[in-house]
Amino acid sequence: MAMRILAAVAVLVSAAVHLDLWPVVRDNDVIGPAFLLNAVGGAVIAALLVFWKHWLPPLLAVGFGLSTIGAFVISATVGMYGVHEHWRGFSVWAAFVAEVVAVVAGSIVLYREAAARSDAAAPVRERADSAHP
Secondary structure, eight states, X not given: OHHHXXXXXXXXXXXXXXXXXXXXXXXXXXXXXXXXXXXXXXXXHHHHHHHOOSSHHHHHHHHHXXXXXXXXXXXXXXXXXXXXXXXXXXXXXXXHHHHHHHHHHHHHHHHHHHHHHHHHHHHHHHHHHHHOO
């Protein structure tokens, strides 16, 4: 559960940074709504990670982190819809680190829970195999 909470906090930090920056970009017809969607989506994913023990929330955390990092890299290199970001400032690095943590922690949760499901299913498969010689 600790990795789920870490992933939830990471996604929530990124969401908070995007909500904090939203007033700066809200007049951009594409980036403004994207930042707001990132903030709301991050809050929902964080809640799902904590309250729904299913494989989907950690997968969403990984996708959230990768897509947000990808969008920032595009914005920082070639620009995106009139926004050309730079690798400077607390909010940039806070969001980037949080998104990397979301990807890593979400991946660890997926791996551990898949292994646990696999281990739990093994006795069932063994019983099924022994029933059909």
